[in-house]
Amino acid sequence: MRATVGVAVVGNPSGGWSDTHEGACGNEHRIDRFEQPWGPSKWALIPWPGAGLNLASFAEMRYGCWRGLSRRSSATDNTMGYTSRQLQSTINEDATLKLALTTEEVSDPGPDEVIVRIEASPLNPSDLGLLFGPADLGTARAEGSADDPVVIADVPKGLLSSVAGRLGKPMAVGNEGGGVVVAAGGSELAQSLLGKTVGVIGGAMYSQYRKLHVGSCLALPEGITPRQGASCFVNPLTALGMLETLRAEGHSALVHTAAASNLGQMLVKLCQSEGVPLVNVVRRPAQAELLRALGASHVVDSSADSFRQDLVAALGETDATLAFDATGGGELASQILSAMEAAQNAKAQGYSRYGSSVHKQVYIYGGLDRSPTVLKRSYGMAWGVGGWLLTPLLQKLGAEGAERLRARVASEITTTFSSHYTKEVSLAGALALDAIAVYGKQATGEKYLINPSL
Numbered sequence: 001m002r003a004t005v006g007v008a009v010v011g012n013p014s015g016g017w018s019d020t021h022e023g024a025c026g027n028e029h030r031i032d033r034f035e036q037p038w039g040p041s042k043w044a045l046i047p048w049p050g051a052g053l054n055l056a057s058f059a060e061m062r063y064g065c066w067r068g069l070s071r072r073s074s075a076t077d078n079t080m081g082y083t084s085r086q087l088q089s090t091i092n093e094d095a096t097l098k099l100a101l102t103t104e105e106v107s108d109p110g111p112d113e114v115i116v117r118i119e120a121s122p123l124n125p126s127d128l129g130l131l132f133g134p135a136d137l138g139t140a141r142a143e144g145s146a147d148d149p150v151v152i153a154d155v156p157k158g159l160l161s162s163v164a165g166r167l168g169k170p171m172a173v174g175n176e177g178g179g180v181v182v183a184a185g186g187s188e189l190a191q192s193l194l195g196k197t198v199g200v201i202g203g204a205m206y207s208q209y210r211k212l213h214v215g216s217c218l219a220l221p222e223g224i225t226p227r228q229g230a231s232c233f234v235n236p237l238t239a240l241g242m243l244e245t246l247r248a249e250g251h252s253a254l255v256h257t258a259a260a261s262n263l264g265q266m267l268v269k270l271c272q273s274e275g276v277p278l279v280n281v282v283r284r285p286a287q288a289e290l291l292r293a294l295g296a297s298h299v300v301d302s303s304a305d306s307f308r309q310d311l312v313a314a315l316g317e318t319d320a321t322l323a324f325d326a327t328g329g330g331e332l333a334s335q336i337l338s339a340m341e342a343a344q345n346a347k348a349q350g351y352s353r354y355g356s357s358v359h360k361q362v363y364i365y366g367g368l369d370r371s372p373t374v375l376k377r378s379y380g381m382a383w384g385v386g387g388w389l390l391t392p393l394l395q396k397l398g399a400e401g402a403e404r405l406r407a408r409v410a411s412e413i414t415t416t417f418s419s420h421y422t423k424e425v426s427l428a429g430a431l432a433l434d435a436i437a438v439y440g441k442q443a444t445g446e447k448y449l450i451n452p453s454l
């Protein structure tokens, strides 16, 4: 039997070579290229069109690999483990945050698992929450070396109790990403993903390799790159999920805050295609322009003197009684409820001392503003404020419902659900203080992408 494989020579990036070798199994194997290095003293077999195997460590290659090659050419066999660098965040009892890179062994995939080489993973607001916790980034200082950077920052002592559950425990970060399946377990589904570009979810994506259940992978259409597929779960499914909630709870129009975000831009396009009126709340004139350029009809700027007036007018026109608030803090949720109440009362027939009977709902689904949520109740008794998270919604929708949303994301990943990134950095690059100062702001158009394979 002849197996064609790719080989990565690490620490010797000076060219490729080709060889045909008689293995211990008596079979012939051809090794004919190598790839980018990613770690010390490692060789690896990489996916190769027509190859029946995926990766081997240097030791296995030298001492047992050839027998392994033929065994692994079977569609039902596993490969052997990968060594993977991973970014971890630890908050310690001494009130410091430590960000560092560690090396993890990724064990063989089980029958329904695959190993994905992660090539793109966004630094989303929810990732930053886990990455930095309540640390004061103004105190961030660099330690370690260029290849092995460490960042230390102080955590205000009064905030330590808010992260009691993670004290002393290294946290692997990165909710989602995009990459290539380089090894697969024996099941038909796992094997069907081999060599494919996939969007993935499941945490710890700031890693070179991730072992994942096939259900955590979304096979992307031919030609889509890992970068294009890096954000195909969290924001797209949330935008779609908002419309699911809107319909399930009987609303007809929507309000969205921090609306110039990546998610907000998706929502503008999605609501247009679904015919759902959307009121976008932004906090700068430039953000209003950005959304209008995308075709948004209702954009209100909270920095304008006429904000309340503009909001009531937009709510009157759209009849929106549901809002998704990404800021969470301050008075914005309350201001929206109050404006909804005014818009509904303007249409009401007669006066009720209990206020409008139309239910008005704000879901806080993000925490961009860490200050307390302030409710100034001036909106009758038919209102609600609650938390909203994607995962429970997907559970409620069930496997079929979730699959319906995923299929739509895959088919519109370069249009409705495209994301924008300012810069791509390596794992080490993500720990550079100047990079942290930019992506840590969570500002419009400043999202970074980590490429752990760099």
Ligand SMILES: NC(=O)c1ccc[n+]([C@@H]2O[C@H](COP(=O)([O-])OP(=O)(O)OC[C@H]3O[C@@H](n4cnc5c(N)ncnc54)[C@H](OP(=O)(O)O)[C@@H]3O)[C@@H](O)[C@H]2O)c1
Pocket: 124, 125, 126, 234, 235, 238, 258, 259, 260, 261, 262, 263, 264, 283, 284, 326, 327, 365, 366, 367, 368, 369, 370, 388, 389, 390, 391, 441, 442, 443, 444, 445, 447
């Ligand atoms: N609950 C869930 O399941 C779920 C799922 C996905 C996403 N989310 C949330 O969705 C939101 C958007 O995510 P994304 O990845 O699309 O964000 P993004 O592209 O990084 O954009 C962040 C946006 O938030 C704005 N912003 C930051 N701090 C703000 C503040 N204090 N007040 C008002 N606006 C502020 C920024 O505007 P400036 O330029 O003005 O700072 C920017 O437009 C996040 O809050 C995220 O946590 C929640």
